[in-house]
Amino acid sequence: MKSVGRLAIQDDAGCTLEQIGLHGFPAYRLGNGLIETIVIPTLGAKVASLRNLRRGREWLWLSPHLPFKVPVYDTSYIEEFDFPYRLERCISLKADRPILRLT
Numbered sequence: 001m002k003s004v005g006r007l008a009i010q011d012d013a014g015c016t017l018e019q020i021g022l023h024g025f026p027a028y029r030l031g032n033g034l035i036e037t038i039v040i041p042t043l044g045a046k047v048a049s050l051r052n053l054r055r056g057r058e059w060l061w062l063s064p065h066l067p068f069k070v071p072v073y074d075t076s077y078i079e080e081f082d083f084p085y086r087l088e089r090c091i092s093l094k095a096d097r098p099i100l101r102l103t
Contacts, residue, residue: 022048023068043068 007019007028018029020038027040027048038049046068050059071080 025068040068042070044071 007017009017013032015032016030020027020029022038022040025040025042027038029036029038031037031053034053036049036051036053037047040046040048047060048062048068051057052059069080
């Protein structure tokens with residue numbers, strides 16, 4: 001596999017490297033016939049996908065609520081990249097003993 005314009009390479013062992021776009025960012029799809037991964041260099045080499053090609057199973061979960069975006073220096077990770085909602089009550093096994101509180 002070789003492509004003009006966009007990068008697409010396959011070596012003799014069947015390993016592939018292809019330049020693609022994902023969520024508006026340039027990304028690279030790397031595979032070897034068994035597994036495939038997608039990496040987004042602009043986002044600090046964020047691994048956006050890790051897939052078992054034989055079983056068709058995706059191993060990474062991506063939140064549908066959080067779009068990919070470039071981090072801004074000195075911003076709060078919690079405010080910018082964590083879930084956009086908070087649980088305001090305790091989750092517990094017994095009402096008098098909270099085991100987890102997210103605020």
